Amino acid sequence: MACGPDQGLPGWRGTWSGRDDGCVEEVEETARSASPGRASGQDGQPGPGPDHRGAAPAADPQHRHLWDRLLRREWVGKPCSSGPMRRRREDRLVAGVAACLAARIGIDVIVIRTAFVVAGLLGGFGLAAYVVCWLLLPAEGADSNIAAKALNDRRGLALAAGLGSLLIIVFLIASALGASWVNSVAWSLVVSAVGLTLIWRNSPADEHEVLRRLAEPVADLAGGSGRRRLWLRIVGAALLLVIGLATLLHGRSAHELLQPLAGLLLVIIAIVIMLGPWWLRIARDLVLERQARTRAEERADMAAHLHDSVLQTLALIQRRAGQPQQVIQLARAQERELRSWLFDGQSPGQDDSPGLTLAGGVRLIQQEVEAQHGITVEAVTVGDCELDDDLNALLAAAREATVNAAKWSGAPAVALFAEVEPAEVVLFVRDRGRGFDPQAVPGDRKGLAESIHARIARHGGSATVRSVPGEGTEVSLMMPRDARRREPSRPART
């Protein structure tokens, strides 16, 4: 077995996951199911473009290109999702309501969030609307929304009603005392408080976490926890708050225009002093949480890869412990594959191997099948040429045919012959095994032959399978060369 240089791993090479199933469909299935994992693994990294799934600016670890990203964002007219509306965990800043709405109506999530915040500041309507949406939109993976659950929660309803009525009384008293501005936010606050209570009692654990984070400053105020700095902050804030409110309420005295403004300023300063550290912490927590999610996805990706490659090989090594030569072959092949994955960033199934030629591809098939199935592959190539999509398909079909011969024929050796001619490339896979009657093949083998046929036919080649029971099987594959140059109208594939 010739040891080739550490080559790239092109698409036809299948995946190492395919080592134990000769069935093509399964191999492709594995490859397909692996790729979304890879795609989502990159989600946590900030990147430009509409795919950047509504990560809040504060949640991004990199701030340098913030403006670039904001300028390049597609603000409206994004593709709208269909299907039931769901609040997704990955997209949420608070409860994922904005992201859910954004995905449905095709407007950027930042726009929606801004609208909620503005509406929340102008009379509190945004806050109430957000809480109601939170109640009505089911979380991802949940059957029903929180409101449906809350209707069965008697104690929760009673608590909410109590809290709501208490708030209403407080607001009535406040407005009676002359603070008429309270009326404008009262209903929103009542609705929000009632809604949050119901959510608190009926939401799953991970949403509890969100609420707990939101309620933290209140808990700090109540708990005290003996931290001097916290007390100083609260006392200072309360002082400013009182002064501000007093200035506001008696706004009609000396400087009629300046005083309300000064009062408002003091109120805002008070709120910032009180809540600023908490906001910072929330932002930091969000970054950490996002990073943790990214790590978890990377971990899952790596686990899938290791399962497909290293664990499979270890299992094979255990089964063949008595055959040192094969164990060495397996270990060497696995090492090569793992190294190229770890250090060159090439995962199996990746289709970027500019240096690989047809002869190199045939050699890789030989090495892989010999390593995985412990049979001899007598590989012979005549001539050589660069690989393109068509020839990659040819090699993929050849690999399947070889693996199949290794698994089913029972023969100790398989002959693999490829010849590059000026007009076409021909490839033969022959075994001297038990063969089969093409007229009476069981379904699985027929399916395989058809998948080889279909794959080759899609690229303009032809495939024939000749088999005689007791004498062996030969799969002949033919692929015309330079098909694109001969048919200029054919769209170039990527």
Next chain:
Amino acid sequence: MPGSPAPGGGRPRVFIVDDHGLFRSGVRSELGDQVDVVGEADDVAPAIALIAQCLPDVVLLDVHLPGGGGQDVVTATKAAHPQVRFLALSASDAPEDVIAVIRAGARGYVTKTISGAELVDAVRRVAAGDAVFSPRLAGFVLDAFAAPGPAGEAHRSFDPELDQLTPREREVLRLIARGYTYKEIARELYISGKTVESHVSSVLRKLQLSTRHQLTRWAAERRLT
């Protein structure tokens, strides 16, 4: 290749040249009582001396030996004892080594992974004066004789008789490369087994006698390891 009884009935006398003692004893036991192993050697000089002494029918010759290439053994023996035939046996993939031994005069080339029955069959063929091509050698030859050489070269030394394969020879070589036995080739091409053998022998002759420059250069270029 299913082992068929030797044409003459007698067991061919075989001499093994390989520098690995383990491999020699392995071949010995695989050949079993199908052949008569008359001697062994582990290097070029003792091989030349011992072969001259016991004059075997077939020498199984490793391509790589510590004291030089296998072709030295062939060259040294051929002049004095033309009746001794050589079958190259190698784990090497390097075509230049294989081509060198064939051009020195070996009657065939098989890889060391060959099964016992096939090896016995190959020994019988070589003993009978036929050529034995492994799929790999067939591929080498097809490759070497494939493209017409550069124009200048063709003018200098192009002998169509020796420097080109006939279409039929090409077909036979392709089938060998695809793993067909001589018998299967005969059936596939609707010709007799004797005709297949004569095609292969003719290819072997061309391989040995062609002055085609490309052959040497090609072999050097296609160094795989």
